[in-house]
Amino acid sequence: MSGTIHEIFGYRADDKSEVARRAAEQYRCPILDSRCEKQLHTTGDGPAGVCSIKPMTSSPVVCCPIRLYADEYRVLRDVADIAFGPGPKLVPGGSAVPVAMRDGRPVVAVFGKRWGGELRVPKKSGTGGYWVDWVLALVNERGDLEEFVAVEVQTIDTTGNYKNGRRALLDTREVVKTTVGLNWENVNKRILPQLVYKGQLLQRESLCRKGLFFVAPRAVYNEVIKRVGGVEKLPTYALQPASVTFLAYDYLQREPVDGDVAPLERAVQHSTTVYKLQEAFNNVQLTDADVYTHAILDGLGLA
Template sequence: MAATIFEFFGYRAADASDLAKRAADTETCPISGNTCQKSFNDGVISGVCAIKPITSEPVICCPIRLYSDNYRILSDIADRVFGPDLKLIAGRRAVKHAVDQQEECVAVFGKGWGGELRLPQKSKKGGYFVDWVLAKLNDQGELIEFVAVEVQTIDTTGTYRPGYEALKKERSIEKTTAGLNWENVAKRILPQLIYKGQILQREELCRSGLFFVCPAPVFERIMERLGGQEGLIRYALQPASITFAVYDYDMPEKPVSEGLIPLKNTLNHSTTVYKVQEAFNNVTLPVENVYRDAILRALGSTTSE
């Protein structure tokens, strides 16, 4: 597989503006405002937000890229679950805000906000953790309900190091051997969704289940693995919900060469953890005797029973 770097330190690789160059020179992520967290094995900061396979559209490979527009994905989910216009407050400050302002608010627990929640570990591996917890508080600072949020992009295979070197030195785009690790959809992403969805349905105050935020190409590949979106019947939000919240680039009709590309919420599909698990287990098998026929071909035989 071959691909080019599509976004580099937040900006399009083709963006030669002073802002784009400054972000690369200072290794700053314009989404978080901090030093980029993506790095190569040797510790060199890579700055790669998205790659573009030669034969398809660009795919976001850094979760922080989905936090653009001041963590809009979190406010989108809070609006849908709790109602519009509630303020999002870092978790540990939320009670004081609710009481002092005499207003409902949303306590946010997650990296860079209220910190991760301390939860019991599964075999010392932290299997219960989710990326974000949004908790609605009343005007007395009391917990009313909460919702869990997972944010997932896609890992890469191969290497985009030559593309990084070309962009760093000359702001030029070079083809790389980078690819996308779609195997993780079946091996890691879906099993985790099912497991965490089952845990959350037992929480009396988690009335809307789990939201799974991902780029459009990742959602499309998940749907391929599950046999198609039409097989996942839509349900209203409930404790056993898994809601796929899909985001994609909001490309203008007239292409522009500079600035961050905004993201848009293209789809929200709510189903249940049971439907996802059922579809995941419903494996489509190949025709019979595929191993036998492969062996015969390898042996040079052209006949089979």
Template sequence: MAHISEFFGHLATDKSEAAIRAAEDKHCPYLGETCVKRLSDGTISGACALKPATSGPVICCPIRLYADDYRIIRDVADRAFGPGMAFVPGPRARLESKKLGRPVVGVFGKRWGGELRLPQRQGVGGYFVDWVLALVGPDAGLVEFVAIEVQTIDTTGNYRASRLGLLEPSRRIVNSTAGLNWENVNKRIIPQLIYKGQVLQREEGCKKGLFFVCPTPVYQKVMTRLGGQAGLTTVHLQPAAITFLGYDYAVDAAAVQPGASVPLALEVEHTTTVYKLQERFSNIELPEANVYRNAIKIALGEV
């Protein structure tokens, strides 16, 4: 059981004119245009985050992480190339660098410089990452680059009842059958990070590795599955590095003014290697011996 806690960029509890208008217009404040998140029937979703019954809100839309004018992109660039770099759409980076007489960061990704054309893996885009940041100089051209993967969490069930409640003039908060698909951490997210990290480690120009941006609760689930952050050796940025950046709400909902969006803050940062990630993922923790036998004996009344 969960309900939508953030809808078209505004808290579900926000009944301001701005919140109501955003829902009416289906407007995403982080893109500055119509929300692109869709339900299975094509209906515009508008759900930025869900609030499960037993935990705090969890961001479920990747676009929500692009708040503050794609701040996460700048956070990565600051760590990889140094602060204060100019950002330009990727295809224009060489020209802009020559014009300015200094290096710039060329951004390749949706609504920026477009996605890079990469070879497909067995008919699918298994190599693709969400963003590539290329450091481009006026004379040297491409100096180096880093890749960014952005993930939130998929949902199970559906939140249609919750969505319909928030579309009413009273903006009712209604529980729904929706839940969070944490099993995707094991089945999809970690294997993808390992595979893409290994691909990038072989790239001559990728000197700082892969950056993984996610909500803090997703980061915590990943760390739980891997046996805790302490088991993932901390390293400096390097070709085989994977850097986790976990973001969550910077302030409590009660501190947010009506009509305003909740700001995000970088809460956790940890750099390890793809090899350590793979080692920990493969290190399955087994239960004590005879758990089946003991369960049967209890069921038979022998214990």
């Protein structure tokens, strides 16, 4: 596999503006307006800074979840508007009740990293716990919890190595080919099982009336849909406790502007149920019988 770095420290790799160069020199993430948190596997080279990858045969794909939080966490605002209706402002979870009572209007309490902290829920055994990335809770003007939704944000892990491409961009702002690839197998091994498990868990929550929201780059969403056999396997349902709502984001189709963080737009909104998702995930299309036998025979020179 091979590809190039598409965005580094928030800006396009081919953006040679002063603001892009300065962000790279300072290892600064313009999304969070702070030092990049993504570390390289090797020490001593500073933060990785890679936001998205351009495979040689396809469009760029976001690989850093923080990249999806551009435009002041626009994705969380989108979820809140869909789940609760437009209007209530987003407030860090711990301050939501006093703010709602002070202003005399509902607010959305946000629990997640850099907001109100992630909420840990114990497992049935009483040890460990499971997390969702975000919980958005509607708090009314009296300070009462009315309902909530959970939000999972997923990009895609990389394979191979982009160290030479990163070094070239930091040194000369030159885009060079690397061995980096994208780990699509995680869709099967991690993303889909987690969506099914967490969706079923949330369906038992009396105040989780709109279910689970899954936010991802459009390429990751497309891979999920491909894995379950097509979008026709996930019929549309109205929001309900058993809902799984997919929100997929892609780059806004416009001429690139140097010095700007490329805007993202919501490309897909699709709500189904966790039961339809589980059914589609379990109904895999198997290969022909004896494929392992034929491969072994071929390896033995007996085919």
